[in-house]
Amino acid sequence: MTATITAADVIQMAQEFGADLAGIASAETLNAFPPDPRWPQTPGRMSPDAKSVIVLVLRVPVASFRTKEPEPYQMINMLINRRLDKIAWRVSEALEKKGYFGLVMNNNSSDWELKSGTYGHLSLRHLAVEAGLGTLGLGVNFMCAEYGPRVNLSVIVTDAELEPGEPMTEQLCVGEGCSRCLYACPTDAVLHFHIDKRQCSIKAQTTGFYGAADLFQKFIEADEGGRAGVLSSQGLLHYWQGLTRVWGCFGTCPRCTAVCPVGNDYHEFLAEPQKEIPETSPERIAKGKSYKEARKAGDEVPGLSDWNVRWVGPDGYTGKAAKAERKKFKAGQENTGAS
Ligand code: B12
Structure with missing residues (x-):
């Protein structure tokens, strides 16, 4: 027996379980508009009965952007993802009690079948945009008005038919005129509403899959002395810490998110x-x-192609959304007496 459940019920439940924000995307929309149609990341691949995808957002505490070392950012990233897993699990259990299924998706894995194992089973950022929670920025980070790009995401695929959110049409990212993420990127990976993933990974994934593959390759190719060197190398220590603590496997570079001026935080x-x-x-x-000139001149920007612009914000940046958010935030502060 299934009980009636609405989007508002699910959002409230997710927030009570600890999500900072939550929203709903329609599985049908995602099936029709996979972020990269060559490797479709669609809820339909998870279940033909999928009707909605519940998106959970947890903010990254600002403290991790106030240290000189990336270590605390890395640590909190791991903790946030684990907490997201637990919130998603609780949402899934609550759905089951009402007679629906809730598939908790891994929030940082990738699917071997999709672009040589570099895409997730679903693209959580694109789902967050479809749920109306924010838009994608110059370096394709998802950003929301409350916390800018300083958030991590998780999703639950369900057969409950829930009213989806309205995607924003104006982009939250200030764009080329800001370019602060581009200035701050230590590996120069930020492109024009696109990212050079290999470059980004050098700092964002200091161990991870390629780190492990490199280490094994070095070991295989080395002579006896070289192999002894690999066994006493920093690379092996990092590999061990990656296995035991997921250390360095993801979220190891805070720079593009730290400097982004979007977000009340x-x-x-x-x-x-x-x-x-x-x-x-x-x-x-x-x-x-x-980049700014290219856009002004009307040059083709592949990152803003007709297909991609859907998630960036088709109306471009006008500043209206940002101003409205700041106003709302300030009014909230005045009401609570905060200065
Ligand atoms: C693989 C991966 C990475 C890879 C590749 C990143 C990427 N952009 O795909 C690497 C290691 C580089 C990475 C880095 C980071 N990641 Co990551 N990552 C993932 C993962 C596991 C899968 C991503 C995926 O499936 N992408 C799917 C494709 C379709 O998206 P896309 O590549 O962005 O494609 C769009 C554009 O790039 C463009 N495009 C694609 N190909 C091409 C080609 C051309 C020529 C052009 C012009 C455009 C274009 O069009 C696409 C459609 O809009 C997700 C978890 C998940 N399942 O979603 C986390 C995830 C996206 N990562 C996350 C985080 C936190 C990060 C980092 C901030 C961590 C860090 N600082 O160390 C950085 C940010 C880098 C960045 N600006 O993108 C968060 C998102 C946070 C946010 N606010 O957006 C996620 C959702 C994890 C989570 N659970 O929270 N990540």
């Missing part, structure tokens, strides 16, 4: 400590300018 806690971007260089400033 940025204005409240990060504007001062993150104002200066030490990594900025004349080359990076020129790159940002060239």
Whole structure:
């Protein structure tokens, strides 16, 4: 026997279980608009009965962007993902009590069948956009008005038919005129509403799959002395820590998210400590300018193709959404007497 359940019930339940934000995307929409149609990340592949996808958002505490070392960011990333798993599990159990299924998806794995194992079973960022929670930015991070890109995501696929959120049409990302993520990226990976994933991985995934594969390759190719070297190398220590603590496997570079000025959390806690971007260089400033000019000139920007623009915000950046959010936030502060 299934009980009636609405989107509002599910969102409230997810927030009571600890999610900072939650939303609903329609499985049918995702089946029709997979982010990259060559490797379709569709709920239909999970279950033909999938009707909705519940998206959970947990913010990354601002403290992790106020240290000089990336270590605390990495640590909290692992904890956040585990907490997201638990919240998703509780939502799934609650759905089951009402007569629906809730498939908890792994929030940081990838599917061997999709683009040589580099895409997740579902693309959580695109789902968050479809749920109306935010838009994608210049470096394709998902960002929301509350916490900018400083959030992690998790999803539950369900057969419950829930009213989906309305995707935003205006992008939250300030875009080429800001380019702060581009200036701050230590490996120069931020492209024009696109990202060079290999470059990004150098810092964002210091161990991970490629780290392990590199280590094994070095070991296989080395002579006896070289193999002894691998056995006493930092690489092996990192590999061990990756296996035991997921250390370095994901989320090891906070820079693009730390400096993003979108989000009430940025204005409240990060504007001062993150104002200066030490990594900025004349080359990076020129790159940002060239992106701005390309857009102004109406050049083709593949990251903003007709297909992709759906998740970036088809109306572009006008500043209206950001201003409205700041106003709402300030009004909320005045009401609670906070200064
Ligand atoms: C693989 C992966 C990575 C890889 C590749 C990143 C990527 N963009 O796909 C690497 C290791 C580089 C990475 C890095 C990071 N990741 Co990651 N990652 C994933 C994972 C596991 C799968 C991503 C996926 O399936 N992408 C699917 C494809 C379709 O999306 P896409 O590549 O962005 O494609 C779009 C555009 O790039 C463009 N495009 C694609 N190909 C091409 C080709 C051309 C020529 C052009 C022009 C455009 C274009 O079109 C696509 C459609 O819009 C997800 C978890 C999940 N299941 O979603 C987490 C996830 C996306 N990562 C996350 C995080 C936190 C990060 C980091 C911030 C961690 C860090 N700082 O160390 C960085 C941010 C890097 C960045 N700006 O993208 C979060 C998202 C947080 C957020 N606010 O957006 C997720 C959702 C994990 C989670 N559970 O929270 N990640």
